[in-house]
Amino acid sequence: VKNLILVVDDDDDVRETMLMLLALEGHRAVSAENGKRALEMIVAMPESPALIFLDLWMPVMDGRGFLAARNAEVNLASIPTFLFSADSQASKIAPQLHATGYMTKPVDIKKLFAVIGEYIPGK
């Protein structure tokens, strides 16, 4: 069963908080600090993630770069990917980049777990 969550964000505290809360709620989660690192991790992983939360503004490779790479690769394009950004244009940017959806930071914990509930089979 696919249930791994990938958090891609350059902010250390955002990553730490997401991993902590996801683990406490019984989810398996890993994180990457930029799009390039996330792609490398996905390739190296034995299983592809069931859900990705993707920050937009990151050094090395930003959210746009990651989505362009994801959209171009058949195996990756099917991974549900939510923009997870503090950019007030996230709602406009998400459909342009063919993201599955978006969450604007700061996110509400109930909404966060509602999205997770949709994509991760119930425990």
Added chain:
Amino acid sequence: MWFGAIIAVRTENAPMLTKPGLDLNLMQVVKTQSELINVLRELSAEMDLNVLMQRVVDEATRFTEASFGAFFHRGDDSDASVNDYHLSGGVTASFDDIAFIRRTKLFDATLISAEIIRLRNVADDPRFIESNYHQASATLHHEQVVSYLAVPVNARSGGVFGVLVFCSPVEGHFTVVHESIVRSIAAQAAVAMDNAFLLKRAQAAIKVRDDFLSVAAHEIRTPLTPLALQLQFLQSKIHLVPLKEHPKSVALKSLEIAARQVSRLTLLVEELLDVSRVRVGRLKLDLEDMDIVEMVNDLVERYLVHAEQHGNRILLDLPDEPIVGKFDIFRLQQVIINLLTNAIKYAPGVPIEVSVQTVDDKVNIRFCDYGPGIAPEDQERIFNRFERANSDFKRGGLGLGLYIGREIVEAHGGSISIKSAVNKGCAFTVTLPLPKGHAL
């Protein structure tokens, strides 16, 4: 503004009616004047620079019945040499090379000395063909360029925005009436251009501010994310007594992360407040004797781990002796931390050299990285409020560090300088004054 223009036309044109040899009758003069007033009024309302300049040259060409007209102008930057021109609408292919005129000494007389020039025949004026370089062109085009009229468009700042030039193959085509009309149009064009430039600058400033606000909102929302999540998490679990499912250590960790976000938000707010303090001149320094060498050493030590995480090795070159001066420790630390973290942020993975050196009664604190560098055109801009070298390059932070840093250093009587070449690296030097006999 057109009121002044009417007077000018009237007073200068009226005597012309009595002079023999002019084929303008009274009706025509009145018609021309009323048309001119309408055109001047329309020009004053035009805010688009390109449209304005094209309109100016077209209308002036029409009024003077020139074979062609051109507006050679300096564009947006009044210090630049003439870099662009608008030709009158009906220009035929044979005038395509007309731009050669701007390279004659005749043209320079109007551009540089703001001289109005009206010639029966350009060949009469040695300045037209004086320069050897242009002699060929001048001879070639002499067929089209016989009579000549040039009027400067003077900027309010005193310089010349550009030059309106009109030519005709007919000898003696341009009359004093034509000259007067073009002067009126040029005066109106100058006012309208001033306004259009101001508008353009104001719009650019608004865009910079808007961009900054979106960056600031982003930077504030980022720490708000873990803060809100941790608090909501604690809130949802607080009713579970005892906290069996989530032990105390988890709650403590959660609070620790939340508290860290409050510190981050506080720093952001402080930075924003610094900008307003600097703007209203309320940046107060709390000066006391301190050793620069010790301070730089301590700060570099504090950021060693941070640098290592980004692949930076810091090479420290400090004198053995302390260097003591009167500084605001907190403010100076702010400057040093900004320069150090900038180097780590923008030049990850390369060595960073930090050195402190005295030169006469000054101390230089230098931060040198071998990263991507900063293009010459961006080197001054990055010290402006809300600016960073590449606005598409979102690397966190408000982009205020260098602006505040320069203000702090200048408040100490010092300066910050930058030396950089693209792909070679970047060196920032903070120079601060020292009291005489500073060495302990």
